[in-house]
Amino acid sequence: QKEVEQNSGPLSVPEGAIASLNCTYSDRVSQSFFWYRQYSGKSPELIMSIYSNGDKEDGRFTAQLNKASQYVSLLIRDSQPSDSATYLCAVIQGAQKLVFGQGTRLTINP
Amino acid sequence: SQTIHQWPATLVQPVGSPLSLECTVEGTSNPNLYWYRQAAGRGLQLLFYSVGIGQISSEVPQNLSASRPQDRQFILSSKKLLLSDSGFYLCAWSAGHRNNYGYTFGSGTRLTVV
Numbered sequence: 286q287k288e289v290e291q292n293s294g295p296l297s298v299p300e301g302a303i304a305s306l307n308c309t310y311s312d313r314v315s316q317s318f319f320w321y322r323q324y325s326g327k328s329p330e331l332i333m334s335i336y337s338n339g340d341k342e343d344g345r346f347t348a349q350l351n352k353a354s355q356y357v358s359l360l361i362r363d364s365q366p367s368d369s370a371t372y373l374c375a376v377i378q379g380a381q382k383l384v385f386g387q388g389t390r391l392t393i394n395p
Numbered sequence: 396s397q398t399i400h401q402w403p404a405t406l407v408q409p410v411g412s413p414l415s416l417e418c419t420v421e422g423t424s425n426p427n428l429y430w431y432r433q434a435a436g437r438g439l440q441l442l443f444y445s446v447g448i449g450q451i452s453s454e455v456p457q458n459l460s461a462s463r464p465q466d467r468q469f470i471l472s473s474k475k476l477l478l479s480d481s482g483f484y485l486c487a488w489s490a491g492h493r494n495n496y497g498y499t500f501g502s503g504t505r506l507t508v509v
């Protein structure tokens with residue numbers, strides 16, 4: 286079982302709709318979770334972090350965490366073409382290591 | 396504010412040649428430093444991390460090595476490159492024990508071994 290799993294996509298969403306990205310992780314003791322956005326040919330940039338069960342909202346982005354189910358998700362409301370990118374889920378494992386999923390490629394169709 | 400510099404941006408090297416990629420961080424002290432590699436269309440694979448000068452942990456056996464000669468400098472090296480070393484190499488830093496804030500990445504080096 287992979288440490289962090291995501292559907293690779295591609296996920297296609299019409300402009301203005303809600304994009305939903307999902308991630309599961311294997312290490313039950315993980316406490317810190319992150320979503321990164323990576324445009325083609327660029328380095329990843331941090332867009333959301335979440336540490337407690339429940340929802341965390343930042344603008345059009347909402348991260349959701351369920352530690353019992355070992356599940357993290359990212360919702361993007363009012364999707365824009367500029368949201369088209371690969372979204373990487375990442376989990377802190379041990380004291381120092383950030384482990385990434387393979388990423389989900391999201392395309393927003395005008 | 397903290398900034399991370401990584402160079403070169405692109406590199407084309409023949410098989411069997413040496414490699415040296417450099418990463419420096421400004422605006423912070425005693426950062427944790429990381430080297431990741433991303434193969435085409437794949438996720439990020441952690442190669443090395445360092446929690447202090449001279450302290451290097453290797454995650455994946457390979458013909459690459461890392462060094463940290465100064466607090467804010469991290470170097471990725473190889474004596475002889477293989478075709479399989481091609482990829483997008485990313486340096487990242489986190490604020491020591493406060494890695495709950497996530498990692499910040501440099502702009503990356505795209506390496507093509509020919």
